[in-house]
Amino acid sequence: MICENITVNEKGNLCFAGMDVTKLAAKYGTPLYLMDENRIRQRIRTYKNALTKALGEEAKVLYASKAASFCQMYRICKEEGIGVDVVSLGELYTAIKAGFNPAEAYFHSNNKTDEDIDFAIEKGIGYFVVDNEEELFVIDKIAGEKGKRQNILLRITPGIDPHTYEAVATGKVDSKFGSAIETGQAEQITKTALGLKNINLCGFHTHIGSQMFDSEVFFDGAKIMLEFISHIKNSLGYTAKELDLGGGYGVRYTENDPTIDIAANIEAVGKYIRNKCNELGLEVPSIRMEPGRSIVADAGMTIYTVGTVKRIPGYKNYVSVDGGMSDNPRFALYGSEYTIYIANKMNDKGQTFNCSVVGRCCESGDIIQENVTLPSSVCRGDIAAVLTTGAYNYSMASNYNRIARPPVVMLNNGEDYVAVKRESLEDIIRNDI
Numbered sequence: 001m002i003c004e005n006i007t008v009n010e011k012g013n014l015c016f017a018g019m020d021v022t023k024l025a026a027k028y029g030t031p032l033y034l035m036d037e038n039r040i041r042q043r044i045r046t047y048k049n050a051l052t053k054a055l056g057e058e059a060k061v062l063y064a065s066k067a068a069s070f071c072q073m074y075r076i077c078k079e080e081g082i083g084v085d086v087v088s089l090g091e092l093y094t095a096i097k098a099g100f101n102p103a104e105a106y107f108h109s110n111n112k113t114d115e116d117i118d119f120a121i122e123k124g125i126g127y128f129v130v131d132n133e134e135e136l137f138v139i140d141k142i143a144g145e146k147g148k149r150q151n152i153l154l155r156i157t158p159g160i161d162p163h164t165y166e167a168v169a170t171g172k173v174d175s176k177f178g179s180a181i182e183t184g185q186a187e188q189i190t191k192t193a194l195g196l197k198n199i200n201l202c203g204f205h206t207h208i209g210s211q212m213f214d215s216e217v218f219f220d221g222a223k224i225m226l227e228f229i230s231h232i233k234n235s236l237g238y239t240a241k242e243l244d245l246g247g248g249y250g251v252r253y254t255e256n257d258p259t260i261d262i263a264a265n266i267e268a269v270g271k272y273i274r275n276k277c278n279e280l281g282l283e284v285p286s287i288r289m290e291p292g293r294s295i296v297a298d299a300g301m302t303i304y305t306v307g308t309v310k311r312i313p314g315y316k317n318y319v320s321v322d323g324g325m326s327d328n329p330r331f332a333l334y335g336s337e338y339t340i341y342i343a344n345k346m347n348d349k350g351q352t353f354n355c356s357v358v359g360r361c362c363e364s365g366d367i368i369q370e371n372v373t374l375p376s377s378v379c380r381g382d383i384a385a386v387l388t389t390g391a392y393n394y395s396m397a398s399n400y401n402r403i404a405r406p407p408v409v410m411l412n413n414g415e416d417y418v419a420v421k422r423e424s425l426e427d428i429i430r431n432d433i
């Protein structure tokens with residue numbers, strides 16, 4: 001199995017976090033998102049412990065809440081004592097409503113509106129991660145009007161190709177994010193920030209890309225950023241106190257994806273950073289990391305009921321489920337790979353049916369996965385489970401075709417509870433006049 005929280009019980013049913021998936025489907029209905037709370041906490045602790053061990057108590061984990069944003073996630077982050085990364089008023093508002101202290105939140109985005117900035121400063125946001133000069137001036141102005149001096153990090157584009165898929169690569173010079181070192185804009189914005197009265201420049205941020213397994217990329221990112229810090233120290237006499245290295249490591253969607261030892265990787269990055277600082281004559285800055293995917297991805301699973309099974313002789317087969325790109329747009333967007341099981345037929349030996357697992361949305365691109373092998377007995381009423389859907393599935397879900405979003409049910413030591421309710425038909429028309 002691709003993750004240790006996935007097992008099969010004596011009835012031949014798939015279990016997630018030790019609980020029979022078919023029973024949960026019967027209790028809550030489908031489609032259904034399941035989340036394994038212990039796995040989330042375990043992953044947070046892995047990052048937190050490894051980071052503080054490698055780089056001291058000053059080092060901090062920020063959960064990139066775009067991966068899965070709802071009140072219970074922010075409560076978990078609060079209880080685990082980590083910060084969060086938010087990218088919109090919606091995420092910040094959810095965090096605040098959940099009782100999360102906004103002073104522990106970092107506000108990203110390449111285009112913060114005046115309203116975003118005003119609201120966030122009013123609520124006492126910890127930091128803005130500032131993308132560009134235009135935004136810097138607005139923050140300075142609004143902070144000034146409110147009589148505040150705002151903490152910021154500057155988002156720097158290091159000019160690295162992360163070898164991941166294009167839509168999630170962000171470190172290249174031509175990226176829409178940040179200010180590039182190569183073009184001189186990174187130094188320029190630093191100079192500007194240092195000259196603004198209501199801005200407290202705390203350091204720099206970089207994010208190279210998502211779903212990365214290559215630890216070299218993290219070394220490269222750290223190297224370029226520490227050299228930049230050293231350059232700025234010499235050219236502007238400013239020493240950055242904080243360095244945020246962006247998102248976390250990749251996750252296993254299928255058996256073909258590598259397993260990654262996060263703690264060992266962080267230890268190696270920590271060692272690299274300490275050596276590099278030594279070489280450059282720098283004090284080690286307080287390091288931040290912002291994992292999203294690797295905190296929640298394999299803590300999630302989506303459960304569907306199988307509907308139409310269509311065989312087109314000589315061509316292909318389809319297994320349709322009662323959700324689709326409305327709850328999981330990742331195959332349509334990125335061609336993402338997934339592992340799919342028929343949860344009530346785990347011991348069925350006839351795993352020979354090659355098919356595309358598709359949704360119920362009204363378009364051909366509504367595919368969850370192609371080239372899937374399922375039991376040839378697969379039929380209407382079976383329960384299908386798509387693994388590793390905890391990251392960027394619920395958070396990217398839509399009401400396309402006016403399909404209601406599934407609920408999120410959390411599993412915790414044999415208990416299950418609703419963290420997000422199923423949308424009703426009334427919810428669908430809530431804002432219609």
Ligand code: LLP
Nearest residue numbers: 064207210211246247248290291292293392
């Ligand atoms: N920090 C920043 C500034 C980011 O842009 C991201 C992800 C993260 C942290 C978290 O990275 P992670 O640990 O999750 O790799 N919707 C896409 C993923 C977009 C990622 C955007 N930024 C997907 O479904 O694969």
